[in-house]
Amino acid sequence: MLTGRRSTVTVGAALFLTGYALTGLAAADGPGGGVALCGKFVCVDASTPGKPGSSSGGSQADPQGGSDEPAGDGASTIPGRDCTIRKLDPQPDPSSDLWDGHKPGDGAIYVSPCAEASGGAGTDSAVGRVFWAEDEPTAVDPAVVARQAVDKMLLRGPKIGITPKPGGTGVIGMPVYMWTAxxxxxxxxxxxxxxxxxVTVSAVAKVSKIVWTMGDGKSVVCTTAGTPYKKSYGAEPSPDxxxxxxxxxxxxxxxxxxVTATSTWTIDWTGGGTSGQLTEVRDSDVDISVAEVQVVN
Incomplete structure (x- = not known):
């Protein structure tokens, strides 16, 4: 099982950590032929991946001592970032605090270039994750993590509001209002x-439509939550x-x-350097009575 504590370093086309570079990635030159260090981090311009940027938005801690806080504040994923987890090569010095109390040989330090953007004062830097793990991590599919996020949500069918109310009786030809809380x-x-x-994924779910199956062989598709009925509306039809x-x-x-109300939930997710969309369906039902108008002579 993968265990460990995550720290952060900034990443661009190349990813650096106090002088350590990932194998197979080219070094990006900063001012004076080096890289711009912000404490433990290398500052990059996320708007132009791989371009070294200003350190004005990052930590100004000593480069040797460093800081465990990423430059800037706020976070959002950078589209297109390669999320492949790589082992640092060479590994940090045994005295490095990145070992988090562990020793070389009982695990290793890994880096995920799957970045988050953190905007500091006048900067837009990128932050990748560095962590110790006992076993070599396997690739994580952000789409799978997105499903886990959806599983945490409590998505219900519509909380049905309708006229006539269940237990009451409506009249044929009169407008029927349908809505949900x-x-x-x-x-x-x-x-x-x-x-x-x-990999961390965030998801947002919203109902994109509700299909009302009315029980008389007809269906109504509503793209809003509907309008609750008020007595002042009289015989006016529902506006939506x-x-x-x-x-x-x-x-x-x-x-x-x-009557059955079926909601389609559209879920947009982002994380792991990519994004996607999922759908979920939930329904609720209710029984109502509708009668003919009785005319008395």
């Missing part, structure tokens, strides 16, 4: 994040999510219309 669990937005290895019945529910075997 627009909360995080019933309509969104609903957010969650998950981490696996060096409504229906009219043309025959009584007594024509159904159960004597009622079985």
């Amino acid at each position: 627009a909360g995080p669990e019933t309509y969104g937005p609903n957010t969650a994040s998950a981490t696996a290895g060096a 999510c409504g229906h009219r019945y043309t025959r009584p529910s007594s024509t159904e075997a159960s004597g009622k219309y079985h």
